[in-house]
Amino acid sequence: LCDGLAPRADLLIEHLHRLNDTEGALRKGQLAALAEHLRLSQVEVFEVASFYHHFQIVDDDAAVPRTTVRVCTSLSCSMAGASSLLHGLQAKLAGDASVQVIEAPCIGQCHQAPAACVGQHQVPQASVACVTDLLARGETAPRVLVPSDADSDYTQLRRLLGGALTPDQVLAELKASQLRGLGGAGFPSWRKWETVRAQPGRKAMVVNIDEGEVGTFKDWQVLTTTPHRVLEGLLIAALTVGAEDVWLYLRDEYHDGRVILTQAIEALKQRLPAWQHKYPGWTWPAIELRRGAGAYVCGEESALIESVEGKRGMPRLKPPIVAVNGVFGRPTLAHNLETLWWLPEILDKGGAWLAGQGRRGRSGLRRFSVSGRVNRPGVYLAPAGITLNELVAEYAGGLPAGHTLKAYLPGGASGGILPAALADVPLDFDTLAEHGAFVGSMAVVVLSQHDSVRDAALNLMRFFEHESCGQCTPCRAGTVQSVQLMTEPTWDTERLAELSQVMRDASICGLGQAAPNPFDSVLRFFPEEVQ
Ligand code: SF4
Incomplete structure (x- = not known):
């Protein structure tokens, strides 16, 4: 095998x-x-x-079901009836030993809720009928999706290779663009590049395609439509900072994305000999694809690096930062996939062009994953600083008839929950801190008057409980205790506030530090739901 x-x-x-x-x-x-x-x-x-x-x-002699059906029960799918789908499938397939039906945390298809996965076949808007139909036909292989950029000519990369652009100019345009890391942290990209570039020794790069934040599916959309543009950005970054090894780390739920990415990497590798001949003198990076295995915490860059090294995905203590000591101890440029996608665009239109986008004094364009109670869930490229009201009205088709805005998640499970009264604040990095929230990877989930915010918060906390890597007690035990307290009809607000403080102060990584955000938001904006 x-x-x-x-x-x-x-x-x-x-x-x-x-x-x-x-x-x-x-x-x-x-x-x-x-x-x-x-x-x-x-x-x-x-x-x-x-x-x-x-x-x-x-055990060695255990009977194993041939196919696993995973039903997403995270927030958007839950709002779209995931629970009845799960129980309906479990009842329908109860006597079939060849199939097991299990609950799964977010599978990154929130715009097509409720979503399921039959073997490796993702099923949008899943129903008992369509899942059993796929099982009957034995369709468990990944869906076949066709990207739109298979004939990419890698124009900006070839400008760099041919000398029309120098690595210093690339870095200067990146700086001018004010591009920030789009995986959630929003760290200025150019600073990472400068740090890695200045390090001695063999350098590496990891590309984070492990988007697991509840409500986020933008990287899936970018990957499955324009993989070559991502690879072009990857090579521009690697050649500019001098990274000799690149690992792409892809979340396991994106089976269709893995097929596309594997094909794109193969196609790229076939072109390399001609480029190496035409543009001598460059040190080309070795590129390897690594498959995640269902661990949200691996979206944290040092956990991802542990996983690339073949270990448990447990976040490292910092310092040292990964730009100095990352994968296999090498200085490592860690970037989210979408961040790399922007590089060809920046070199084509100029860094100042991207920096000049935005509303209300914010800079750049942001890719929002929008799901929940909207007429057109999907990925939308919108100006930084747009408000929730604008995003929903201008891009997502408004709320369905009979629904009015009650609350929204600006940044997935971690980013807090805001009330409708705050739907006119600009959405961008650092604009929501005073409200105890953040946009992170720009996963917006819209809740209406028919939704319970306390139920939504409990759903999110169950996600954190499931995904805690268990390395530190405040997170491991804190998420379990939070779920217990949040399941009570009346919340023990004092105890929850205490837990929140301990988890924020003493958790090693962002998962534990941000895990209290959902219940803190309920206590702050919707106390009537829990008293
Ligand atoms: Fe692991 Fe949670 Fe600690 Fe992060 S905060 S290291 S996920 S136990």
Whole structure:
């Protein structure tokens, strides 16, 4: 089963996928054999295999269902009837030992809620009928999607290769564009580039395509429509900072995206010899694709790096920052996929063009994933500083008939919940701090008067409880206790406030630090729902 995969410890997760895809689960005897094959201890293999949600460890003689159906029960899908879909499927397929139906956290298809995944086949607007129909036809392979940029000529990359642009000019345009990291943190991109570029030794780059924030699906859209533009940006970045190794880390739920990305990388590799001949003197990076395995925390850059190295995706303590000491100890440029997508555009139109976009004094364009109670859920490229009211009215087709705005999530599960009274504040990095919220990866979920904000907050906290990596107590125990307290008819607000403080102060990474945001928002803006 491991033919064609090198017996390297850093490829452990790839080996596990190979076994899991073939067998439907990981048998204990196979894990022991794999440990020997990779010259690892059994505990190293078992601890990794048991960390990731998409791996299931079973006894050697256990019967394993051939297909797993995952039903997303995160917020947007939940609002669209995920619970009845889950229970309907479990009832319908109860006697079928070849299928198991399980709950899944957000699978990044919130605009097509309720969503499910049959094997590796993503199902938008899923129903009991269409899922059973796919099972009957054995359609469990990834959907085939066709990107729009397969004939890309990599114009801006070739300008760099041919000398029409220098790496210094690329960096200057990046600086002028004021491009910020679009994975959620919003850190100025040029600063990362300068830091990595200035480091001695062999440098690396990781591309974060692990978008797992509830409500976010923009990277999926970018990846499945314009993968070559992402690869062009990737090469421009790698050549400018001098990264010799690049890992693309893709979330496992995006099976269709993996097919597209694999094809795009292969097509790129076929073009490389001609470019290497035509443009000598460049050190070309080695590019490898790594598959996540169902762990939201791997969206955190140091957890992602641990996973790239074949380990459990547990965030590292900082400092050192990854730009100085990242993957395999090398200075590492870590970028979200969309951030790279912008580079060809910036070099084509000029950094000042992008910086000149925006409303209310904000700079740039932002890709919002919009879902929930709107007529046209989807990904919208809109000016930074747009308000929720404008975004919904101008882009998402307004609210459905019979619904009025009650609340919204400006930034997925982590970004807090704001009331309708704050639907006119500009949406961008740093504009919502005074309201205890942030936009993060720009995942907007709209709630109407028919939705319960306390139920939404509980749904989000259950997500954090499920996704905590367990490394630090405030997050591991705090999320469990929060869920217990939030399930009570009346919330113990004092206890929750205490938990919030401890989780914010003492959690290692952003997951635990931001996890209290949903209940803090309810206590602040919707106390009548919990008293
Ligand atoms: Fe893990 Fe949570 Fe601690 Fe982050 S805050 S390191 S997710 S336990």
